[in-house]
Structures are given as structure tokens and as C-alpha cells.
Amino acid sequence: MIDKLEFFIVLARERHFGRAADACGVTQPTLSASLKQLEDQLGVVLVQRGSRFQGLTPEGQRVLEWARRIVGDARTMREEMKAARKGLSGHARIAVIPTATYMVTDLTVAFTEKHPAVTLSVTSCTSYEVLSRLENFEIDVGISYLENEPTGRVATVPLYAERYQLITSEGQEFADRSSVSWAEVATLPLCLLTPDMQNRRIINQHLAEAGATAKPTLESNSMIVLFSHIRTGRWASIMPVNLAETLGFDEDIKSIPIVEPDAHHVVGMIAAPREPHTPIVSALLHEARVFAKALAER
Template structure:
């Protein structure tokens, strides 16, 4: 009963609405409300502000939710551990990724699924770096792929995967497309389509531009790397994309990918998990896969200058 009560409380904290929380737990709203009331009675503390509508958690409720998330995560980890000892690893691995790195996720999931055929994988590929770390802390995902240079504390363990570098993606008819390299200054003069300014991948680009005294003024901004490719296809815009995405799309017909220099900038990308012991058996298995997989070598095998 305690686990169920904690599940309902976590669902309420997530959904911020009694009916939606009940629906996510496949119970009626009165059943969910009554279970949370019983938990309050057992703990002798008010957890939820109630009125005509949901009024949020009390300060005590906010603290109890953190404990509930940890207890439920430990319960699930224990069950996964027992299942793995009995029949091999099974269940569901949840991975989050920042958009710029999501093209490289398959380099880990493919060998992981080969090694663990009973496991299914859920990938959320559009997370901002801050949201990814929040979900890791709250046990909503097992692992994340993100930038290693920003906001990674001792509460997380990491495995470096590769160095993100950048290419100018432009129309094949553009003069710069016939060059072996292009400078960031030259790219800044083009009509650019870039990621939105709130995204870590865009902030990396802005820092590079600022380092050479420039500030890009994109005509179009998007939260999708695939959308960057789509806009360049129209021949009205150019873009700056992570080199790793050539692993997914190649260089589409009519475009050219030109390495950017002056400066030769890279950003470290890695796998991040919560630094807890024993922690999630899924996370440990994925970390082992990451240590055995040379993702950097796969990406470096792509041609340095490609186009059609």
C-alpha cells in the first residue's frame, strides 16, 4: 500500500492536477485522493494544499516527493536486479538526449540491445540540458546524453563519448560550398537558420562567435536539428550543425557540409547517469556498453568534407 500511495503522490506532483494524476495511475480520482489522505495521516503531516482545485504541494510535501521518487526508483532497481540475476536483464531503459546529440544515440542503443535482447528502450531526444539533468535527479530517466562541460556535478557519473564539432551546411551552389573549409566569420554573413537561443547547442555556437567578436543574427530559429536540414534544403538559408548528424542524414542532395575553422572548436558529449550505489541496473549496463563502444571512432570515420 505504501508504494501505491507514494506513486500517487509523485503522479500528482508531476501532473499538478488530481484528475490527470489519477488517469496516469489508472485509478479513479477519489481513490487517488483517499490514498494520499491516508499517507498524510500515516506521516501526520499535510502534503497537499486543497481547495476547489489542486493548490500545489506544501513545503513538507515537496520534501516527501523527493523521498518518494528515491524509494520508488530503488524499488524498481531492486526488481530489475533480481530479474537480471534470474533471467538476464529485462525491462525498459529510458534515455534522454539533448537534440544536438540525439543523432548519436543509436551508436549506443544498437550494441546495448544486441547484448540485452529482452530490454526495450525509450529515447526522449528533445530535452534541454537542464531538463535532462532534472529528470535524472528525479529518476524519470536512467541515463542521458548531453554536454559534459556545463552543470555536471559530483551527483552524476559520466563517460565521454565524442567531441562535437561543427560544419557549415549550405546549398551546393553557394561559393563557400566549393571550399575545403569555411571560417566562422564567413558563416556569420550568411542567412542563417540556427537552434533557438535557449538551447545549450545554440549557446555553444554563440560562445564561439563571441570569441571572434561576432554575434549571429539568424533569420530562422528552431528547436529541431532535422528542421535545420529542412530549411537548408529550400536553398534560402545556411546552418551550422553538429558533425555527428551526418551519421544520420549524410549530406542530402543539393547541400554541402563544410568544416568550420578559425577557430577549430569542439564540445565534449558524454553519457551521464546518477552517481548512486548500487543504482539502476539499466544505467550500469548502458555505462558498460558506452565504455566498450568507440563512438568517436565511428563518427571520425565519416568523410571530412561531403556533399552531392
């Protein structure tokens, strides 16, 4: 039944029989037959069928919850037995919000030094995508905001508090200041992350609290793109303190704290709430706790 439940989870994610079959590596008739067998075994209809996928039935929604739990537990059991035989090995998938990409190397370097047989993939995506991929077993852990917007039912390890600075170039307005207010920042030609990013929604929130509105003339989902445009001298941006430093300053780039208020938001590692976690997830969460403790002691 496990394989049928896995097919069902993928179909619920893709919401399209053809794409789900491709993702599962089977033909569409094989996928449809497996789902029909699952329905026969459970005695309920799971999928609203027509000429195309029309959604899950109420029973299908409930079975999806059970499927995620059962498939997750089965995978955890397999990984734990594999680790018991061979030690920790395999592949770990991490999804990271763009503003946290600067710090992920601290985690991955320490992790691979302790677990050299584990390979890693790191992808950048929105906070919503982090949660969705975690729920659908597409990643092992995520790094995202732990507050401001609902994170759902997840295991969390707080890592650091994100604070914000105006990043601009020498000679531009406010470049010689020791601090700047959110209202003042709103008057500048800004380049910011796209609205689907939670960092952008946080920035919008603080500007609104200051009675201002962000009117960026350039948007991107890449912090590198934003920073390259700041270097032209035509744009300024709002970036987390540590990320701005990691991107690399020269004497022409200025970093100015934004006050009124001195806002901060907690970023951390998140994982599925099930216990026990897979050995790889447990090792990643452990490394996150080590990182957070070392950062707090600096």
C-alpha cells in the first residue's frame, strides 16, 4: 500500500494526472489503476474525477493526512535501518529563503565535515514554497521565518534574528548618515525582493507602520541581482545586516541601520513535526542547534 499512498500524495501535490505520473516515473494508466486499487482497499472515493483532475473528496483530504504520516514513518524507518547498517549516508535536501542563503554555508560545511557520506542540495525559494515542499516530502528541512506569518505544524530550531539596513552607494541621499528611518527609506529609488517573498512583505509592513509605502522601481527574487543594481549607484535597497555584509562591501557601498523601529524577525530551521525524524533530519537539526548556540555565545 505504501507505493499507492506515495502516488496519491504526488497527485494531490501536482493536481494533474499526467504530471503526477511523470513525477512518479510511471505511466498515467499505471497511476490511475493504483489509485483505483487504493480506493477499493479503503472503500471510499478519494479523487473527484472528470475529464481532468477536479480535486480531492472530503475523504481524500483525510486520507492525504494519513498518507503523509504513514509514508513519512515508512521512510524514516528505512533511513534509520540504513544508517544502522552503513552509518549516515544518502542525500539531504534543504530549501532556504533568499535572505538566509548567506548563512547556510556555516551549516553545510559543519554538517559535511561530520557526515562526509551525505550529499546536499540547497535551493532558494519563498517561505510558502518551503512549507509546501516540506509537507510533500520534496525537502528534508527548510530555513525560513518562524514568525510574522503562520508556519503550520513544524519542528523548529531558532537560528538568528534578522535585522535591516539601508544599502546604498557613496554620494547618494542618506549615505553619510549613521541611521535612517523607515519613512526616509521609502523616499529613495528602491530595488526590492518580489512581493511573493516574505521578506518583502515584512518590509512593506514596517514601511506601512511608518506611514509610508514601498514603490520600488526594480524587483527581483535574487539578492545578488539587487546588490548588483545597488552598485550602479542608481538604486538603494533594504537588506538584512548579515546578508549585506556577506555579499561583500567596498568603500563605495554604505550600510546604514534602519530605526524607528529597529525591527527584527526570527529565522530558523524547520522540519516535519513527526517523531522520530530520519537520521539525516535529526543530524541537520542537531547542527542547527550547535550553530545557534555558537552564534548566541559570540
